Every structure is written in C-alpha cells, then in structure tokens.
Amino acid sequence: MQLPQVFEKRMKQLLGAEYGAFYEALCTESAVKGLRVNRHKVSAETFLQNAPFSLTPLSYTVDGFIVSEDAQAGKHPYHHAGAYYMQDPGAMATVAALPAELWEQQGLKILDLCAAPGGKTTQLAALCAPNGGAVLANEYNAARSRILAGNVERMGLANVCVTNLDSKYLAEWYPAFFDLVVVDAPCSGEGMYRKNDLAISEWSPENVAMCAVRQKEILENAEKCVAAGGYLLYSTCTYSTEENEETVADFLARHSSFRLCACSDAVVAHTADGMDISGGKCPALVLCRRFYPHVSPGEGQFVALLRRDGDDRNGGKLVKDAAVPLGKTERAAVDTFLRETVGCSMDGLCLCGGNAAVFPLREQTVFPLPPFGVVSVGVTLGEVRKGRMVPHHHFFMVYGGALSSKCLLDLDDVSVACYLAGEEIAVDPALSGYTSLRLKLGETAVTLGGGKAVGGRLKNYYPKGLRVH
Numbered sequence: 001m002q003l004p005q006v007f008e009k010r011m012k013q014l015l016g017a018e019y020g021a022f023y024e025a026l027c028t029e030s031a032v033k034g035l036r037v038n039r040h041k042v043s044a045e046t047f048l049q050n051a052p053f054s055l056t057p058l059s060y061t062v063d064g065f066i067v068s069e070d071a072q073a074g075k076h077p078y079h080h081a082g083a084y085y086m087q088d089p090g091a092m093a094t095v096a097a098l099p100a101e102l103w104e105q106q107g108l109k110i111l112d113l114c115a116a117p118g119g120k121t122t123q124l125a126a127l128c129a130p131n132g133g134a135v136l137a138n139e140y141n142a143a144r145s146r147i148l149a150g151n152v153e154r155m156g157l158a159n160v161c162v163t164n165l166d167s168k169y170l171a172e173w174y175p176a177f178f179d180l181v182v183v184d185a186p187c188s189g190e191g192m193y194r195k196n197d198l199a200i201s202e203w204s205p206e207n208v209a210m211c212a213v214r215q216k217e218i219l220e221n222a223e224k225c226v227a228a229g230g231y232l233l234y235s236t237c238t239y240s241t242e243e244n245e246e247t248v249a250d251f252l253a254r255h256s257s258f259r260l261c262a263c264s265d266a267v268v269a270h271t272a273d274g275m276d277i278s279g280g281k282c283p284a285l286v287l288c289r290r291f292y293p294h295v296s297p298g299e300g301q302f303v304a305l306l307r308r309d310g311d312d313r314n315g316g317k318l319v320k321d322a323a324v325p326l327g328k329t330e331r332a333a334v335d336t337f338l339r340e341t342v343g344c345s346m347d348g349l350c351l352c353g354g355n356a357a358v359f360p361l362r363e364q365t366v367f368p369l370p371p372f373g374v375v376s377v378g379v380t381l382g383e384v385r386k387g388r389m390v391p392h393h394h395f396f397m398v399y400g401g402a403l404s405s406k407c408l409l410d411l412d413d414v415s416v417a418c419y420l421a422g423e424e425i426a427v428d429p430a431l432s433g434y435t436s437l438r439l440k441l442g443e444t445a446v447t448l449g450g451g452k453a454v455g456g457r458l459k460n461y462y463p464k465g466l467r468v469h
Contacts, residue, residue: 001193064093325349419449434453
C-alpha cells in the first residue's frame with residue numbers, strides 16, 4: 001500500500017512513537033470483516049450457537065463479531081434473511097459508545113442524519129424497538145437512500161422512516177425534537193484505506209479541508225434537532241484532527257448548551273483518547289474516542305458523544321404531519337388482506353410512493369412525517385391493484401413469522417437457492433395464499449421472503465434486484 005506522503009507526515013506527528021505499529025497494521029494486515037447480529041430477528045447467543053461459520057465475539061457489543069474473509073458471510077442465505085448485517089467493528093462501536101440506559105427510555109425518537117447504507121440505522125432501530133422507539137433515517141444522495149431503504153427491509157424493521165433530504169429541511173421541521181441525533185459525517189475516508197483503494201487515490205489536504213467545512217454545516221443543522229437533555233453522536237471514518245477534534249471544538253465554542261460526555265467503558269477500553277488540539281482550552285476533547293487498526297480490530301473511526309444540557313429553549317413549531325391517508329377502496333383492500341394473512345387490521349396506515357404502508361409509531365410517538373422527500377415509512381405493505389393487495393417484500397420480512405401460511409425450510413434444502421434465484425418452488429399442498437418462507441436457525445427461524453402458494457407451488461415474490469444467479 002502506497003500512502004500519500006503528506007498523510008504519512010501527518011500521522012507521524014499525530015501518533016509519535018506509535019506510528020510504526022500503526023503503519024504495520026495498516027499496510028501489512030488485511031481489513032477486518034465484522035458482522036452484527038440483528039437482535040430484532042435472533043439473539044446473538046442463538047446465532048453464535050448455530051452460525052454456519054466461525055465467529056470471534058467483540059467485547060464492546062454483545063451483537064458484534066469478527067468473521068473470516070473466506071466465510072463469504074455476505075452471500076449466505078442468513079444474510080438475505082436479515083439475520084445479520086456486515087459492518088465494520090469500529091462502526092458498530094459508534095452506537096455502542098452510547099449509555100446503556102438510553103435504550104430503556106420509552107418512545108425514543110432518533111434522527112440518523114447521514115444514514116446510508118444503513119449499518120447504524122438498523123443498529124439503532126433494533127435497539128430502540130422494544131420500547132417503542134422510532135428512527136428517521138435521512139440520506140442526501142437519492143440512489144443511496146434507496147439502498148438504505150433496502151437494508152431496512154432486509155432487516156425486517158418496522159420503526160424506520162427513510163428520507164432523501166437536505167439536512168437544512170430537517171432542522172427547520174423538527175426543532176428540538178429528537179432524543180438522539182447521529183451524524184456519521186461524510187469524510188475524507190482515511191480510516192478506510194485497507195478496504196478502499198479509491199480512498200487513497202482521492203485523498204488530499206484540500207479534500208480534508210473541504211470535508212471539514214461540510215461537516216460543520218451538517219452539525220449546525222443537526223444541533224437544531226436535538227431536544228433538551230438529548231444526545232448528539234458525531235462520528236467519522238478518518239484520522240484528521242481537522243475533521244474530528246477541531247470540528248468538535250469549533251462546535252462547542254459556538255454552542256454552550258452542549259458538552260462532551262464520556263463514552264461507554266467498553267468502548268473506552270478498546271480505543272485511544274481524543275487529541276486535545278485546543279492548547280488546554282477544551283481539555284474535554286480527550287473524551288472523544290479514536291479507533292486505530294493497531295489498537296482495535298477494525299478500520300479507522302472517530303467518535304464524539306455530546307449532550308445538550310436541559311434548558312428553557314423553545315423547541316419551535318413541528319412540521320405538520322404530511323401522512324397521506326388511504327382512500328376508502330384502498331383501506332378496504334388493505335384491511336381484507338391483513339385479516340387474511342396476519343389475522344387483524346392495523347393502526348397507522350398511510351400511502352407512501354403509491355404503496356400502502358403502516359407506521360403506528362407515527363401516531364404513538366407524535367412522529368410527524370415530512371411533506372416531501374419520504375422514500376419509505378414503517379412497513380411497506382404493498383400495492384392495491386384492482387381492489388386487491390399485492391404484498392411487498394418488506395411485508396414478508398416484518399410479518400413473516402405471524403402469517404397464517406408459512407413454509408419452513410432447512411438451510412441445506414435445495415429450495416433455498418432456487419427461491420433466491422427467483423424460481424418457483426414446491427411447497428406443502430395444504431398451504432394456500434400469501435405464504436412466508438422461513439429458514440431454520442437453531443430452535444428459531446428467520447424469514448427469507450414470501451410468495452403465493454397455489455396447488456403445491458409457491459409463486460416467487462423475491463425482488464428481482466436481490467435475486468442470486
């Protein structure tokens with residue numbers, strides 16, 4: 001690996017005597033593959049006991065593991081079923097840096113401001129779901145926002161609204177609203193050198209400076225959304241102090257209601273302190289955390305946890321809920337479909353992108369939907385055609401275990417590969433109508449997808465864009 005000379009000089013100044021160990025890890029060792037079990041579908045303990053490949057637990061998060069490169073975990077049927085998410089250990093630790101008691105809060109409202117491809121979004125959503133929390137996951141890039149929505153679907157999550165917006169709109173529409181705002185900021189990507197050769201070729205001091213300017217702008221919008229007593233979690237996958245400690249120090253200098261907090265003990269134990277680049281003016285910067293490849297398994301990462309102290313600031317007026325209700329015909333078709341498949345109707349029904357969706361948390365947590373830029377909301381149930389519902393993949397991934405018609409398959413059943421290739425498969429002739437395909441995982445099962453069972457055959461509803469050939 002040929003490192004940029006200016007980058008090498010910077011890192012030598014930053015690390016001093018540790019630079020040799022850093023260089024050795026960065027340039028001679030392979031990138032580490034991480035895997036986070038989706039606790040929304042299966043416990044880490046159950047998955048570890050039944051995993052089809054060897055796993056090494058990460059000590060700072062019960063759901064995180066290191067997996068070998070030759071396991072090809074990203075192509076496994078369990079991955080298609082959303083049993084886990086391929087995620088860098090450092091990226092997992094960003095969310096693990098938050099205080100554990102946060103997840104005990106009822107109706108937690110979270111904004112993930114730079115959310116694609118969805119690692120942190122799905123991690124946050126799974127953590128807050130048991131107590132009725134919801135996540136607004138925003139991605140500025142339209143194509144990446146669709147990838148984000150796809151990962152939310154695969155993980156079977158029902159408590160996420162995906163948007164494609166400039167952060168300035170969210171600052172205007174959701175003043176002092178969220179209990180947690182996460183900013184995994186676009187950065188120069190120095191921490192990704194082992195994984196992405198492009199990060200090296202595109203690096204320059206000018207790009208670092210440009211990223212720092214953009215990060216400060218995003219943080220200015222993000223802080224407006226943080227409720228009194230709420231948290232702001234800032235992270236990058238780079239080493240430069242300009243994008244990390246200097247950006248945090250600049251933010252604190254302009255926002256006296258915020259203070260730096262200590263990250264969780266488990267994360268502190270596996271990271272280096274932040275750099276006090278303030279000359280003693282902001283000694284709390286050492287509370288920031290730095291992931292280095294010679295210190296912890298994984299790629300480069302920076303984390304800063306800030307909290308807004310309780311104040312009497314007026315939150316302002318929230319955006320008016322722009323959810324579009326179902327029409328009479330659509331509502332009748334959806335109600336009939338839900339009664340036939342899961343045995344009951346649901347609250348929080350609305351239209352999104354021409355599809356019927358359900359997002360009950362919109363009403364339960366007073367979570368208003370924005371007037372435009374919504375990519376997906378809650379669970380995409382499907383499309384009403386000629387008075388009948390045609391279910392979406394997201395419906396099966398969320399409610400597959402609750403469907404009255406289910407087909408249970410062993411992992412080594414040839415039907416698994418056939419289904420993922422988009423083929424019809426043979427099923428029990430007793431199965432009828434919309435049916436979920438469930439994959440055994442120890443004593444439990446995870447949903448792979450669904451289809452329509454007729455006469456012992458399952459018409460395949462697995463999305464064409466996801467099929468494996």
